[in-house]
Amino acid sequence: MSVALSSTGRQGGSTKRLMRRRIASVVMVSLTCVAAAIAVVPLIAILGYLLRKGAASLSLSFFTHMPAPVGEPGGGMANAIIGTLVLIGIAATVGLPVGIGAGLYLAEQRGSRLANLVRYLADVLNGLPSIVMGIFAWEFLVRPFGHFSALAGGAAIGAMMIPLVTRTTEEMVCTVPQSLREAALALGYPRWRTSLQIVLRTALGGIVTGVLVAVARVAGETAPLLFTAFGNQFWSLKLTQPIAALPLQIYVYANSAYDDWHAQAWAGATVLIGLVLVISVIARLVTRARFGGGHD
Amino acid sequence: MTPLPVPTTGPSQEPRSFRHPGPPTGSADASSGTVRRAPVIQGTVIADRVYRLTLVFFALCIPALLLLIFVVVGSAGWPALHHFGFSFLTSSAWDPVNGLFGAAPAIVGTVLTSVIALVVATPLALGGAIFLSEFSPSWLRQPLSFLVDLLAAVPSVVYGVWGMFFFLPLLRTSVMPFLRDTLHLGATPFFSGPIYGPSVLAAGLILAIMVLPYIAAVSREVLVAVPRSQREAALALGATRWETIAGAVIPYARTGIIGGVILGLGRALGETMAVTMLIGNRHELSASLLAPGYTMASLIANEFTEATTDLHKATLMAVGFVLFVMTLVVNAIARLLVRRVSEVRV
Numbered sequence: 001m002s003v004a005l006s007s008t009g010r011q012g013g014s015t016k017r018l019m020r021r022r023i024a025s026v027v028m029v030s031l032t033c034v035a036a037a038i039a040v041v042p043l044i045a046i047l048g049y050l051l052r053k054g055a056a057s058l059s060l061s062f063f064t065h066m067p068a069p070v071g072e073p074g075g076g077m078a079n080a081i082i083g084t085l086v087l088i089g090i091a092a093t094v095g096l097p098v099g100i101g102a103g104l105y106l107a108e109q110r111g112s113r114l115a116n117l118v119r120y121l122a123d124v125l126n127g128l129p130s131i132v133m134g135i136f137a138w139e140f141l142v143r144p145f146g147h148f149s150a151l152a153g154g155a156a157i158g159a160m161m162i163p164l165v166t167r168t169t170e171e172m173v174c175t176v177p178q179s180l181r182e183a184a185l186a187l188g189y190p191r192w193r194t195s196l197q198i199v200l201r202t203a204l205g206g207i208v209t210g211v212l213v214a215v216a217r218v219a220g221e222t223a224p225l226l227f228t229a230f231g232n233q234f235w236s237l238k239l240t241q242p243i244a245a246l247p248l249q250i251y252v253y254a255n256s257a258y259d260d261w262h263a264q265a266w267a268g269a270t271v272l273i274g275l276v277l278v279i280s281v282i283a284r285l286v287t288r289a290r291f292g293g294g295h296d
Numbered sequence: 297m298t299p300l301p302v303p304t305t306g307p308s309q310e311p312r313s314f315r316h317p318g319p320p321t322g323s324a325d326a327s328s329g330t331v332r333r334a335p336v337i338q339g340t341v342i343a344d345r346v347y348r349l350t351l352v353f354f355a356l357c358i359p360a361l362l363l364l365i366f367v368v369v370g371s372a373g374w375p376a377l378h379h380f381g382f383s384f385l386t387s388s389a390w391d392p393v394n395g396l397f398g399a400a401p402a403i404v405g406t407v408l409t410s411v412i413a414l415v416v417a418t419p420l421a422l423g424g425a426i427f428l429s430e431f432s433p434s435w436l437r438q439p440l441s442f443l444v445d446l447l448a449a450v451p452s453v454v455y456g457v458w459g460m461f462f463f464l465p466l467l468r469t470s471v472m473p474f475l476r477d478t479l480h481l482g483a484t485p486f487f488s489g490p491i492y493g494p495s496v497l498a499a500g501l502i503l504a505i506m507v508l509p510y511i512a513a514v515s516r517e518v519l520v521a522v523p524r525s526q527r528e529a530a531l532a533l534g535a536t537r538w539e540t541i542a543g544a545v546i547p548y549a550r551t552g553i554i555g556g557v558i559l560g561l562g563r564a565l566g567e568t569m570a571v572t573m574l575i576g577n578r579h580e581l582s583a584s585l586l587a588p589g590y591t592m593a594s595l596i597a598n599e600f601t602e603a604t605t606d607l608h609k610a611t612l613m614a615v616g617f618v619l620f621v622m623t624l625v626v627n628a629i630a631r632l633l634v635r636r637v638s639e640v641r642v
Contacts, residue, residue: 021536021539022536024536024538025537025538025539028538028542031423032423032424032426032427032430032431033427033431034423035419035423035424035426036423036427036428036432036440038420038424039423039444039508040424040440042447042505043443043446043447043450045458045462046454046455046458049462050454050458098354098357098358100354101351101353101355101357102355102357102358104351105351105352105354106355109351114352114355114356115355117359118355118358120635121358121359121362123635124362124624124627124628124631125358125362127559127562127566127623127626127627127630128365128624128627129566129568129619129623130452130566131566131593131597131619132619132620133365134596135369135372135600135613136364136368136369136616139368139372140364162357162358162361163358166358190340191344191347191348192344192347192348213449216449219451220450220452222451222452222453222568222569223452223593223597226597227600227601247453250457251453251456251573254453254456254457254460254573255573265457266457269454269458272453272454276446276449276450276451277446280442
């Protein structure tokens with residue numbers, strides 16, 4: 001690169017003009033560096049602030065105790081943590097079969113018209129505002145039954161998982177070498193067994209990672225749960241009843257007027273971001289181990 | 297090579313068409329060999345067919361889900377749209393007691409916050425993406441893109457909590473007075489009036505922080521996809537580093553970058569929790585960005601459970617429907633642009 005630049009200087013004639021161009025280049029390049037630095041500042045600010053605030057209010061009892069009444073310090077969000085796990089379970093039941101099935105279809109039928117359409121719509125569905133999913137689930141799963149329920153909340157966030165899981169599954173299945181498929185088919189394996197036992201199994205590590213990322217994404221979703229799972233101050237595992245969820249509890253507590261509750265909201269936010277962080281790191285490590293990180 | 301379990305009765309010697317065009321020809325071919333093996337082939341063909349249909353079914357779930365959302369939310373909001381007609385979009389009335397509703401403040405608020413977000417985030421995201429794809433030393437590239445990805449994965453409600461307790465006080469005590477008084481922007485209608493804290497500006501800025509990683513991630517991907525030869529040609533012609541990027545790389549990636557920005561717009565339009573916590577939630581059209589406002593998403597989030605009359609509920613559904621259609625259009629355009637670029641790469 002420097003060779004190219006100096007050769008310009010030799011034949012360029014007007015050194016003044018070259019100087020100006022070089023200065024402009026240096027200025028713009030440093031501006032992009034500054035932009036990158038500024039872009040990272042919020043994350044560091046969020047992480048730093050959360051860790052400071054969260055560490056102060058996070059304790060073992062946060063995970064094991066029920067919410068304390070107003071004015072009583074301490075207490076925890078045991079019910080909300082369990083509630084979020086239950087919701088994730090329902091969401092996975094709803095979202096995984098559809099997501100993985102659709103992803104397999106997209107990968108196996110790459111290039112067909114239907115596959116292109118479905119891929120496109122999956123991307124569009126991925127951009128669906130979560131609040132719209134919330135009112136849809138309310139109209140479709142809450143109103144007909146007359147009460148909020150964990151099932152409706154889980155289904156709502158499960159539907160949000162579908163496009164995420166579909167696209168990762170497709171990507172991971174596409175990395176499986178064609179020769180593996182051909183080998184299985186040449187041995188007389190039926191196509192369905194090739195797909196499920198050879199291709200899917202080979203891609204499983206990547207798909208699991210993608211699923212984890214999708215889980216982390218929907219675990220923090222609040223808007224779809226506002227009118228479906230609704231939240232619950234008490235211990236409840238009934239799927240047909242309102243259920244507590246960590247993001248909902250954080251929202252309610254942050255909006256309250258009590259310092260104790262604010263502290264609890266911080267602790268909850270720390271737990272949520274910790275979950276996202278851990279899953280992202282695992283996903284990063286797994287993909288790097290599988291694909292050598294460097295390329296693409 | 298890993299040993300593959302061979303099906304014992306499998307017709308492994310049978311010449312088989314690699315891809316079944318359909319059972320009639322496939323099975324006719326195969327059964328012409330030996331009669332004894334025909335049922336096995338038949339079973340395989342049927343099993344393959346069932347499997348394929350199952351996958352098609354799952355794949356069709358995605359268009360079906362989109363259609364279902366469209367129909368369900370649209371029909372739930374229809375009474376309000378029908379009742380108020382076009383004035384639903386232009387009126388700023390909001391009187392649940394007398395049943396008067398207009399979505400104008402929420403629509404304006406949504407557009408305004410999203411525009412603020414894009415104006416602030418796009419240059420930063422683009423600069424960051426250029427840095428990552430062109431200049432970043434390789435040891436910094438991985439951690440930086442990881443940080444950007446992480447920023448995209450932080451839940452909305454966490455941004456909200458951070459915004460309420462850290463960002464908002466910061467804005468109220470320093471940034472807003474600085475804009476209004478020190479820079480004398482208070483003379484314009486856009487920064488006039490009292491400083492509350494929760495405001496359209498605050499919501500727009502938190503949105504900027506939230507959409508930045510999306511735009512940056514898409515732009516980076518598109519920039520990385522630009523062929524090396526493009527850069528090398530420009531450098532060989534004597535272009536400086538910046539001229540290479542501005543003249544050879546960015547034009548090549550332009551469509552994809554625009555797609556990424558529109559994708560960010562889609563996110564910003566529909567973002568709910570953080571905005572609800574920072575915008576102040578007030579039905580009012582105000583020119584000042586320092587005044588509280590509403591977005592469509594925060595309006596629904598805030599009032600849906602409290603809406604008691606059927607018309608109020610239907611109105612919020614209609615607001616949701618308008619939001620859905622808006623984001624649908626925005627996302628459809630963005631995906632078309634981004635897709636076209638990534639297809640070039642393949």
